[in-house]
Amino acid sequence: MIGVAVGAVGSYAASALTERSRWRRARAERWDEQRFHTYAAYANTLKGQIRTAQRIAASRGFENVVDPLEPEHGLEQLAEAESKRAAEWESMLLVGDADAISSARGWHEAVWNMELYARGIKSDPAGWTRALQQMSEARDVFYACARRDLGISGPPPPPGNWPRNWQEESAQ
Template identity: 40%
Template sequence: MGSLVAQLPALLGVLVGTVGTILATSLADRSRWRRRQTVRWDERRLDAYAEFARALKEVHTIASRLIGGYLDRDEELAALAEADFRHTIAWENVLLLGDGPTVTAARAWRDAVWEVERLARSQQNPDHLPDLLHRANEARDQFYHAARGGLGVGGGSVAQAALLVSRLRDGRASHAGAPAER
């Protein structure tokens, strides 16, 4: 019995060390798993945002071409229908994976582009077209700002709306009647 009492501190030390190792390993594994999950979802979120932006930009570009009357209207309307379909699929991924501020900004951009698309389909070229195009560009800037913030992307602003307005003012004489969005 005396030898068991003498070995008790050593046995308790081994037991405490084993429990400590198990706890530390478990916490490290849990932390590593969480980091991998975060990276995994951030990658998927980035893909969803990029696909949404590409699809919505395609809708906007085709609608702008329709307003400008540059190409065959029937072909452009068919291309617009296909682009709308791709946009709808991409929108679902944004709703599924996006954070609140980015989904809100995406919705505003989508709504602004829908206004441009409605004009294109109606074959009207109203006086407020430059305002609609600028609003869509500003909404795009807000989407990118929210998406970059949600993903933790640094590097400063990527806003384009003000630049596009200044280019429009500078090139108005040489490109009269051309859509302002690029």
């Protein structure tokens, strides 16, 4: 009788531990997937904001961007893009790890600096080029942090330096 009781307790304990381990694995997979979607949505939203700022800046005569967008049309789009980014930011704060959140903040602050040129608040062409470079570097840091948090192995994507080599060559 004691053997049966010990066997039953052992069987129950093994089942409970196995089930608990399975539940933890499933929860970790759900959060990994959620973080991936959050990081991707944030990056895509911010990319739209960047593109709009670049197009407006092109209409103001700044280099390294084609397809100008007149400020009277673009500034409204830029405000909408910022609203979308701010909404996505809340998801980042909920599911991102500290490094990814910090790097995402650095990236969107670099984009805000670009927006100052698009809005006509800043007008220095050399400053515009630096702003593009800073935004690109901040983007690279974000992707490195997000990939690390998601456990993606291998080297990060190549840097997206601005202006691109082919743009500098065509300007000469």
